[in-house]
Amino acid sequence: MLYGRLDNLREQAAERLASELRATGGTPQDRTQRDSLTSLHTERVARYDAVEQGLCFGRLDLQDGGHQHIGRIGLFDDDGDFEPLLLDWRAPAARPFYVATAATPDGVARRRHIRTSQRTVTGLDDELLVADPSADTETQTLTGEAVLLAALTANRTGRMQDIVETIQAEQDEAIRSDLAGVLVVQGGPGTGKTAVALHRAAYLLYTYHRQLSGRGVLIVGPNDTFLRYISQVLPSLAETGVLLATLGDLYPGVTARRPESAAAAELKGRTQLVEILAAAVSDRQQVPEEPILIDVGRHTLSLDKQACSVAREQARASRLPHNLARPIFAAGVLATLVAQVAERIGTDPYWDDPLGGNDAPGTPNVLDTDDLADIRADLSTEPAVQAVIDDLWPPLEPERFLADFYASADALESAAPQFSAAERALLLRTADGGWSPSDVPLLDEAAELLGVDDTAERARAERERQARLEYAQGVLDLAAGSQSFELEGFSEAGIAVISDLMDAEAVAARYAEDVRQTAAAHAAADRNWVFGHVIVDEAQELSPMAWRLLMRRCPSRSMTVAGDLAQTGSLAGRGSWAEIFSPYVADRWRLTELTVSYRTPAEIMARAALVLADIDPAFQAPKAVRSTGVEPWDETGSPGRLAEIVAQEAKEVGDGRLGVIAPAGLVAQLTPALAAAIPELAIGAAPDLERRVVLLTVPQAKGLEFDTVVTVDPDGIVAESPRGLSDLYVALTRATQRLGVFTLS
Numbered sequence: 044m045l046y047g048r049l050d051n052l053r054e055q056a057a058e059r060l061a062s063e064l065r066a067t068g069g070t071p072q073d074r075t076q077r078d079s080l081t082s083l084h085t086e087r088v089a090r091y092d093a094v095e096q097g098l099c100f101g102r103l104d105l106q107d108g109g110h111q112h113i114g115r116i117g118l119f120d121d122d123g124d125f126e127p128l129l130l131d132w133r134a135p136a137a138r139p140f141y142v143a144t145a146a147t148p149d150g151v152a153r154r155r156h157i158r159t160s161q162r163t164v165t166g167l168d169d170e171l172l173v174a175d176p177s178a179d180t181e182t183q184t185l186t187g188e189a190v191l192l193a194a195l196t197a198n199r200t201g202r203m204q205d206i207v208e209t210i211q212a213e214q215d216e217a218i219r220s221d222l223a224g225v226l227v228v229q230g231g232p233g234t235g236k237t238a239v240a241l242h243r244a245a246y247l248l249y250t251y252h253r254q255l256s257g258r259g260v261l262i263v264g265p266n267d268t269f270l271r272y273i274s275q276v277l278p279s280l281a282e283t284g285v286l287l288a289t290l291g292d293l294y295p296g297v298t299a300r301r302p303e304s305a306a307a308a309e310l311k312g313r314t315q316l317v318e319i320l321a322a323a324v325s326d327r328q329q330v331p332e333e334p335i336l337i338d339v340g341r342h343t344l345s346l347d348k349q350a351c352s353v354a355r356e357q358a359r360a361s362r363l364p365h366n367l368a369r370p371i372f373a374a375g376v377l378a379t380l381v382a383q384v385a386e387r388i389g390t391d392p393y394w395d396d397p398l399g400g401n402d403a404p405g406t407p408n409v410l411d412t413d414d415l416a417d418i419r420a421d422l423s424t425e426p427a428v429q430a431v432i433d434d435l436w437p438p439l440e441p442e443r444f445l446a447d448f449y450a451s452a453d454a455l456e457s458a459a460p461q462f463s464a465a466e467r468a469l470l471l472r473t474a475d476g477g478w479s480p481s482d483v484p485l486l487d488e489a490a491e492l493l494g495v496d497d498t499a500e501r502a503r504a505e506r507e508r509q510a511r512l513e514y515a516q517g518v519l520d521l522a523a524g525s526q527s528f529e530l531e532g533f534s535e536a537g538i539a540v541i542s543d544l545m546d547a548e549a550v551a552a553r554y555a556e557d558v559r560q561t562a563a564a565h566a567a568a569d570r571n572w573v574f575g576h577v578i579v580d581e582a583q584e585l586s587p588m589a590w591r592l593l594m595r596r597c598p599s600r601s602m603t604v605a606g607d608l609a610q611t612g613s614l615a616g617r618g619s620w621a622e623i624f625s626p627y628v629a630d631r632w633r634l635t636e637l638t639v640s641y642r643t644p645a646e647i648m649a650r651a652a653l654v655l656a657d658i659d660p661a662f663q664a665p666k667a668v669r670s671t672g673v674e675p676w677d678e679t680g681s682p683g684r685l686a687e688i689v690a691q692e693a694k695e696v697g698d699g700r701l702g703v704i705a706p707a708g709l710v711a712q713l714t715p716a717l718a719a720a721i722p723e724l725a726i727g728a729a730p731d732l733e734r735r736v737v738l739l740t741v742p743q744a745k746g747l748e749f750d751t752v753v754t755v756d757p758d759g760i761v762a763e764s765p766r767g768l769s770d771l772y773v774a775l776t777r778a779t780q781r782l783g784v785f786t787l788s
C-alpha cells in the first residue's frame with residue numbers, strides 16, 4: 044500500500060515536471076515561476092526515488108491500541124482526510140521508535156523493525172516494551188538489537204550507509220538537539236559521530252525547513268576521500284541543499300590541495316596570524332621619506348612625507364578595509380596637490396589692495412569651488428598622480444597579496460617579528476605552486492582586511508545592463524517595424540504584439556545570464572555567504588584560524604561540531620573544546636557525549652585502549668557494542684611477507700573491504716610488493732574506496748572504516764608525527780571485524 048502511494052506521488056510529480064518542461068512562452072515572470080516549479084518537481088521525483096529502498100522500516104504498536112509505521116519520508120492518504128500512512132523518522136511522533144525502553148516505554152507496547160529487500164518484507168524483529176519500572180536500564184540500552192548487529196557486521200562497501208533504521212537513544216538525542224547554538228558531539232572512534240552529524244543535517248533541514256532551505260547547511264570534512272565516503276548518506280535520506288567541503292574548498296575560486304609540512308600548517312593556524320596579516324597590510328600603506336615630484340602638464344607638484352602621513356592617518360582612522368579606505372587616502376593626496384595647483388594659478392598678488400587705493404581687500408585666491416573641483420577632477424585622472432597613489436596605497440587582491448607576502452623575506456620579517464627566523468623560513472615560498480588548505484583561512488583573513496572595492500565591478504555591471512537595454516530596444520524597434528508591415532490590418536483584431544507584452548527591460552533581462560542555482564551552489568561561489576547551519580566533522584583537527592573562517596560563515600553560531608580530542612593528528616588541533624569555542628561563544632556551547640563504539644569490536648578496542656592510555660590516561664575508550672571472538676594478530680617480516688598476508692586476508696574478506704594503513708614514509712616502499720600480490724589494490728592521493736583493498740596513510744584513513752585492517756609499522760606511525768600516538772590510535776580503530784599489526788623486520 045505504501046509503495047502504491049509512493050508510485051502515485053512519483054507519477055504525479057513526473058507528470059507536473061513534464062508539463063512544466065513542455066510549456067513555453069509567457070512573460071519573464073511566467074518563466075521564472077516555471078523554472079522554480081521545474082526544480083521543485085525535479086527535487087520531488089528525486090526524493091521519491093531516493094526513498095525506494097527501505098521506505099518503511101518500523102512500526103510502533105501503542106499501548107492505547109493504535110499503531111504507526113515509521114519510514115524514510117512521511118506519506119499521507121490522498122482521500123481528503125490526509126491520514127498519516129507513514130511517519131517521517133524525523134517527526135516528533137516517530138521519536139519513541141528510537142528512544143522508548145522497557146523502563147520508559149513512552150506509550151509504546153511493541154516496537155517492530157521491518158526488514159525489506161526491494162519491495163518485499165524479509166523479516167520482522169519485535170521488542171515488547173511492557174511497562175516495567177524495575178527493568179534493568181543497563182541491559183536495555185540497545186534499540187532494535189538484532190537489526191543493529193546485522194547492520195554492524197554486514198560487509199563494508201567503501202561508502203558510508205545511513206543508520207536511520209537503528210539510531211540509538213544517545214545518538215537520537217544529539218540528532219534532535221535544538222538548532223540554535225553550538226552543539227559538540229564528542230565520542231571515541233566508531234561511536235557514530237559522523238553518522239550523527241549527517242542525520243542531524245537531515246533532521247534540521249526537515250524540522251527547520253523555512254530557516255535553512257534558503258541559506259543551506261555546510262558540512263566540513265577532513266579530506267576529499269572522506270567526503271566521497273560520506274557522500275551518499277544525505278541523498279539516501281532524500282536531502283539536498285547541503286554543501287560538503289573540506290577546509291581547502293572554503294575560499295571561492297581556490298581549491299587548496301598543495302602539500303605542506305605539519306610545522307608550517309601549525310604555524311599558519313595560529314591566531315597570531317591575525318595581527319601578522321594586519322601588519323603586512325599596513326606595511327603596504329607607505330609614506331615617502333623624501334618628497335615625490337609629480338609632473339602634471341605645466342606644473343611639477345611635490346608630495347612630502349607630512350602630507351602623505353596625514354592622508355594615511357585619515358584613511359586608517361576610517362577603520363575601513365584597505366581597498367575601501369584607499370579612496371580616502373587618494374582624496375587626502377589629491378587635496379594636497381589641488382592646493383598646490385591652486386596656489387600657483389589662483390593666487391591674487393593684489394588681493395589686499397585690489398584697486399591700488401585703500402579700498403576693501405578681495406580674496407587671496409581667485410579660484411572658486413567649481414574651479415577647484417575642476418582641478419581636482421583633472422588631477423585625479425592624471426596617470427602620474429594615479430601611479431603615485433597606486434605606489435603608496437596599492438589596490439590589493441587577497442591571493443596576490445598573500446603570495447607576495449610569502450615570497451618576501453623582508454615582508455615576513457617586518458610583519459612577523461614575533462616569529463623566530465626559523466619559523467619565518469617555514470612561511471617563505473615562491474608565489475607559484477598553488478595553495479595549501481592552511482592558506483585558506485589566511486586568504487579569508489586577507490580578504491577581510493583588504494575588502495573588495497566593487498565600485499568598478501558595479502560600474503561595469505551597469506554598463507553591461509545599459510548595453511543590453513539598448514540592444515533590447517533595438518530588438519523591439521525591429522519587431523515593431525516588421526509588425527507594422529506583416530500585421531498590417533490585423534492589429535485591430537486584438538493581436539498582441541511583442542511590444543505590448545514586454546518592455547525593453549524585460550527583453551534585456553532575458554539576455555542576461557540567468558542561471559538558477561541552489562543555495563549550496565550559491566554558497567560555494569560566494570565568500571560572504573552566510574550558512575543557516577554549519578556542521579564540522581573531525582573537528583579536533585582544525586586550527587584556530589580555520590575556526591575563525593568557519594565562524595565568519597556562520598554568524599548565528601548555529602553549529603554542530605563532531606570530534607574526538609584523543610584522535611587529534613594535526614599539530615594545529617586544539618586540546619579542549621572550551622579553548623576552541625570560548626573566544627566566540629564564551630561558555631554557551633553544549634556538549635553531548637557518545638559512549639558506545641559501534642564499529643570496533645571489544646577485542647580490537649582493548650588493543651587500541653593501550654595506546655589511548657599512553658596518549659592521556661584521563662581519556663576513556665568507548666564501550667564496544669559487540670565482540671567477535673577474534674583477537675588482533677601480530678606479525679613481523681619483509682614487505683613481501685606483508686603482501687602475502689594481505690593477499691590472504693583479502694581472500695577472507697570476501698566482498699567486504701580491507702584497508703592497509705601505513706606510515707606515509709613507507710607507502711612507496713610497500714607499493715610494489717602489494718600491487719604485485721593484489722592487482723585490485725587502490726593507492727594514491729584519492730584512492731578509490733570501493734576497491735576491495737586500499738593502501739592508505741593515517742590522515743587519509745581518518746573517519747573511514749574497513750572490515751579488516753592491517754596496520755603496518757606501528758612504531759613508524761608513532762615516530763612520523765609529534766601526534767603519532769593519536770595517529771596509531773586512529774589506525775587501530777578502523778576495523779569492524781579483524782585487525783592485524785605488521786612490523787617490518
Ligand SMILES: Nc1ncnc2c1ncn2[C@@H]1O[C@H](COP(=O)(O)OP(=O)(O)OP(=O)(O)O)[C@@H](O)[C@H]1O
Binds near residue numbers: 210
Ligand atoms: N545506530 C547505529 N546503527 C547502525 N550503525 C551505526 C550506528 N551508529 C554507528 N554506526 C556505524 O558505526 C560506524 C562508525 O560510525 P561513524 O563513522 O559515524 O563513527 P565516528 O564516531 O565518526 O568514528 P571516527 O571517530 O572513527 O571517525 C559506521 O559504520 C556507522 O554506520
